[in-house]
Amino acid sequence: MAPIAIPTSTPVAVASKAPAVKSPDPDTTNGKLSPALTAMFHNWSTFSFAPIRESTVSRAMTRRYFHDLDTHAESDVVIIGAGSCGLSCAYTLATLRPDLRISIVEAGVAPGGGAWLGGQLFSAMVMRKPADVFLRDVGVPFEDEGDYVVVKHAALFTSTVLSRVLGMENVKLFNATAVEDLITRRHHEGDGEDGEEGEGKIRVAGVVTNWTLVSMHHDDQSCMDPNTINAPVVVSTTGHDGPFGAFSVKRLVGMKQIEKLGGMRGLDMQAAEDAIVKGTREIVPGLIVGGMELSEVDGANRMGPTFGAMVLSGVKAAEEVLRVFDLRKAQNDK
Ligand SMILES: Cc1cc2nc3c(=O)[nH]c(=O)nc-3n(C[C@H](O)[C@H](O)[C@H](O)COP(=O)(O)OP(=O)(O)OC[C@H]3O[C@@H](n4cnc5c(N)ncnc54)[C@H](O)[C@@H]3O)c2cc1C
16 A cells, blocks of 8 residues: 655554554643543554444343333333423432332433423523522533523433433333323222222323334334333323324323313413423322323413423422322232
């Protein structure tokens, strides 16, 4: 091979018969990167990855995924939707109860729901106080503007919460997976805390899932049966009504567990945020609803691009799980 002319000022080691490997210059990164990463600088021509066989990569992924599917087939809590509400719920719950096995089922490939941007595709995310307490807890930096705070990019909020949630041992995110139905049981009179639940009532006892790409092709392909996750408590945070949103509450109407949806009302930022947080609750035994999905049940106002209600609704949903968990688990184990 003809020798390659490298200007003397270019700090690249040249592959030749006797390669002159330049020693890492400790000044290059000013100690801001680790010595191991610094050592890569100026040495790319001699660089090589460790050897691997293709099947090793396949096995490394599939073994773990199927182990997770196996383990999480019996979960303690399923959270449907990994938007701002679902992720805030997962963070709170998994932090307080590392003993609970928590599955998050997210229809999209990318978790985060509508929280990658602020309103109208702008970057900044606005939260009214006191939602800043959640940001402090998670470690999301923000500017304090008095009655509200601003995270410089919504993606900074979502990626930080995601990284905290995904790092927790007791949480598994199944993304690109849609909840297609709810697992239900007859909820008999006397099963409720106060014995008031009547015949015809159901208790939610898990979710029916399918890969989202499969869910999207039920009209033109047959025999695509779903999978299941059993859990005594399900938290549904699937967002507004739409192609995917408000999934669980629409299903509850279909199952005649709630008469009809109230439908999301016009925008009233002031009223809407309090209503969503305060209204976050167990709608039917075993199913807690939070975030914008709740606006469809209660006929609450929409709130526009302010996200405090989503995170505090997630916190309240986690508190609701803890309130009902032992009872629902006992009923589920019968
Ligand atoms: C028409 C429209 C109007 C909007 N108006 C407002 C508004 O007034 N106020 C406001 O705050 N925000 C509004 N938004 C933005 C956004 O929906 C919310 O800000 C916020 O992201 C809602 O948070 P969430 O966590 O409740 O739901 P989302 O962020 O929407 O997250 C829900 C997640 O659930 C997933 N999901 C849905 N169905 C399923 C299923 N069956 N299985 C598994 N996963 C599922 C979705 O993929 C998504 O990731 C609007 C969005 C739209 C499209």
